[in-house]
Amino acid sequence: xxxxxxxxxxxxxxxxxxxxxxxxxxxxxxxxxxxxxxxxxxxxxxxxxxxxxxxxxxxxxxxxxxxxxxxxxxxxxxxxxxxxxxxxxxxxxxxxxxxxxxxxxxxxxxxxxxxxxxxxxxxxxxxxxxxxxxxxxxxxxxxxxxxxxxxxxxxxxxxxxxxxxxxxx
Amino acid sequence: xxxxxxxxxxxxxxxxxxxxxxxxxxxxxxxxxxxxxxxxxxxxxxxxxxxxxxxxxxxxxxxxxxxxxxxxxxxxxxxxxxxxx
Numbered sequence: 001x002x003x004x005x006x007x008x009x010x011x012x013x014x015x016x017x018x019x020x021x022x023x024x025x026x027x028x029x030x031x032x033x034x035x036x037x038x039x040x041x042x043x044x045x046x047x048x049x050x051x052x053x054x055x056x057x058x059x060x061x062x063x064x065x066x067x068x069x070x071x072x073x074x075x076x077x078x079x080x081x082x083x084x085x086x087x088x089x090x091x092x093x094x095x096x097x098x099x100x101x102x103x104x105x106x107x108x109x110x111x112x113x114x115x116x117x118x119x120x121x122x123x124x125x126x127x128x129x130x131x132x133x134x135x136x137x138x139x140x141x142x143x144x145x146x147x148x149x150x151x152x153x154x155x156x157x158x159x160x161x162x163x164x165x166x167x168x169x
Numbered sequence: 170x171x172x173x174x175x176x177x178x179x180x181x182x183x184x185x186x187x188x189x190x191x192x193x194x195x196x197x198x199x200x201x202x203x204x205x206x207x208x209x210x211x212x213x214x215x216x217x218x219x220x221x222x223x224x225x226x227x228x229x230x231x232x233x234x235x236x237x238x239x240x241x242x243x244x245x246x247x248x249x250x251x252x253x254x
Binding site: 025026027067068069071072074075077079082086087089090091092095097 | 186187189190192193194195196197199200201203204205207208211236237
């Protein structure tokens with residue numbers, strides 16, 4: 001099964017997710033990158049829901065970077081110190097000649113997104129389906145980022161359905 | 170050492186934290202390698218000499234880093250003392 005099709009409305013958000021992953025040095029595309037992708041493309045019900053809950057691209061990126069830095073701190077490594085020691089050449093970005101694969105979690109998000117699309121009787125894969133796929137994985141990194149920004153999975157889900165209802169009515 | 174954290178020196182608390190540290194370390198290692206190779210090239214080191222210290226083949230280190238370093242210095246070939254490829 002193809003994870004994303006050329007006709008999908010959310011195609012651009014997946015492309016943006018890869019750009020975010022590359023920029024942040026994520027050697028595989030995580031579910032948090034899909035969240036960043038929705039924020040970066042800033043279109044559809046998904047982006048509207050996030051923005052109405054005060055979730056911004058800048059904050060979400062910072063949270064993702066902070067998690068990496070915290071993970072290194074937990075084993076006694078200071079990213080800041082290494083960055084300082086290495087000088088200008090230290091660059092976390094993934095070079096363009098290196099392919100970034102989907103992580104299993106990101107795949108699962110997109111598979112679930114498509115299931116949600118069908119369940120809701122929609123004939124397009126939109127950013128709202130991607131976000132529903134994201135919140136279904138309570139153990140994912142994206143959900144942790146959202147929670148740290150004060151948005152629970154349930155809150156986001158409710159907001160998405162609310163906005164959908166409004167769009168339909 | 171910080172008084173408050175001295176009771177937790179045995180390492181990360183839960184496996185997820187430990188595994189995530191590995192991922193973070195891998196990502197950082199790549200950036201660190203890129204930075205150190207670039208620094209060496211700019212110091213005039215040959216690919217052969219860099220590869221030798223890294224313990225990998227000259228081809229491997231060239232393939233992984235040459236293009237990226239060239240792209241970072243458009244129109245300005247890294248200053249090289251040796252003749253290395």
